[in-house]
Amino acid sequence: MERNGSYSVRSGYHWLHNTECRRRNPRPSSSMAIDPRLWKQIWKADVPPKIRNFLWRALRNCLATSANLHKKxxxxxxxxxxxxxxxxxxxxxxxxxxxVEPVWFGCSLNLRINRQAVTSFGQWLGNVIENGRTPQERSRCLTVIAYFCWQIWKDRCKAVLEHISPSPARTTHAAAIAINEFLGSLDHGRHQTEHPTLSNDNQHHLWNPPASPFVKVNVDASWNPNSKRVGIGILIRNTHGDFIKGSSIPSVANSAIEAEAQACLEGCKLAAEMGYRQVTFESDCKEIISPLKGPLSNGRWEIYPILSIVRDVLNCFQTYVWTWIPRTANQAADHLAMLATSRMSPEVWVNRPPSSLMHILNKDGLPCPPRSA
Ligand SMILES: [Zn+2]
Incomplete structure (x- = not known):
């Protein structure tokens, strides 16, 4: 209870969290038993603990809803x-x-909520997850739903507390970015544990395809300090890991970091030209990722002008994420960068990569590019 006698979601939430949940009310909200398989799936769900906890509270009807607060x-x-x-x-x-209707439709599962069919949150969740999918798809589906529920709850609380209208588009984007970043880190972690002998060695991280609906752009640059010549490599792949477009661009730069910044710019330009709206960018250069993820002033002064242009180009994407990856996960872009150093003019590959790149793409665990044609 706030001082003025009205409730706030925040105070109500803490109150309920501290009392109601601890009592471990055995019956969920609509008195509908929850399928034990669903509990199991939630406990093994690929989500951070705070989101698993949130989902658990929602299923237990422990969220600080007005109806619950009214009862109390x-x-x-x-x-x-x-x-x-x-x-x-x-x-x-x-x-x-x-x-929240457009939020659910905007998620990668394109869910339409059938109002008449929803009897309880647990029943709805169970139905969506079970709906004829493979175990792997069920797990991915649960991750998406959990993140969306969490984001909806957070944005709703904010709207209520600040007396503003919630924005479905903002909620969808925030959830999509969070999911993509989380799955990216999870996939790298997984590959690490799958190779226990290499697990302490960052060098053995592998490339991973992006989560739907993103495409992934890998960028890299090689720089020759004597000639100042630069080779830029750009590679676009989709959620199935298919090669979509690659490019090798020769250039010149005064430093290795400037070459990397140019690679980021070329990667953005290529994705923008292709008309993509949701893009994950990966570079193995930490010094570039840091200013791109935060304020540009985090970066070195000599790349500031290039990164400002990168920022301008980024405006044409609906959603984008910059991620740092180890060099071993960026070998394909690295290879295209090497190819560029021996060329005088840019070269572009569409759908079919250069044959010298095939073994790296296969090593990335990808289906070979289009077998037909
Ligand atoms: Zn309402």
Whole structure:
């Protein structure tokens, strides 16, 4: 309870978290038993602990909903403060409040919420996950849903506390970025444990395809300090790991870092020309990733002008993520950069990579590029 006597989601949340959840109420919200298989899946879900916990609370009806707070005499009304309409239950907050409809449709699973069919959050979650998918797809599906629920809850709390309208587009983007970053780190970690003898060695990280709906752009540069010549390598691959486009671009630069910055710029330009809207960029140069992820002033002064142009080009993407990867996960782009050093003019490959790149693409664990033609 706030000083003025009204409730806030935050105070209500803490109150409920500290009391209601600890009591371990054995019955979920709509008195519908939750399939034990669903609990199992949630415990092994590929999500960070805080999100698993959140999902657990939602299924246990331990979220600080108005209806719950009203029952505990904290909230004055059980109605939803955002739509002023339906009682604010877990189902309403995460699935039925009108603003979340476009959020769910915008997620990579393109979910349409059938209002009439939703009886409880647990039942809905179980149905979506079970719906004729392989175990691997079920796990990916659960990760996506968990992140979206978490983001919806966070953005909803913010909207209620700050008396502003929630933005479905912002919520969708924030969740998509978080998922992509999390799965990226998870995949690298996994490959590490799959090769226990190499597990302490960062050099053995592998490349991984992006999560849908992203494409992945790998960029790299090689620089010759004597001739100042630069080779830039760019590679675009999709969520199946298919080679879409690659390019080798010769250039000149005064330093290795300037060459890397040029590679980032060329990668952005290529993805923008192709009309992609959701892009993950990977570089093995930490000094470039840091200013691109944060303020440009994090970077060295001599690359500031190039990175400002990168920032301008990035504006044409709906969602983008910059990720640092070890050199071994960036070998394909590295190879195209090497090819560029022996050329006088840029070269572009569409759908079919140069044959010298094939063994690296195969090593990245990819299907070979189009077998037909
Ligand atoms: Zn509502």
């Amino acid at each position: 005499k904290i909230a004055r009304t059980p109605m939803c403060p955002l739509c002023n309409d339906h009682p604010k239950t877990t189902e309403h907050i995460l699935l039925l409040c009108p603003w």
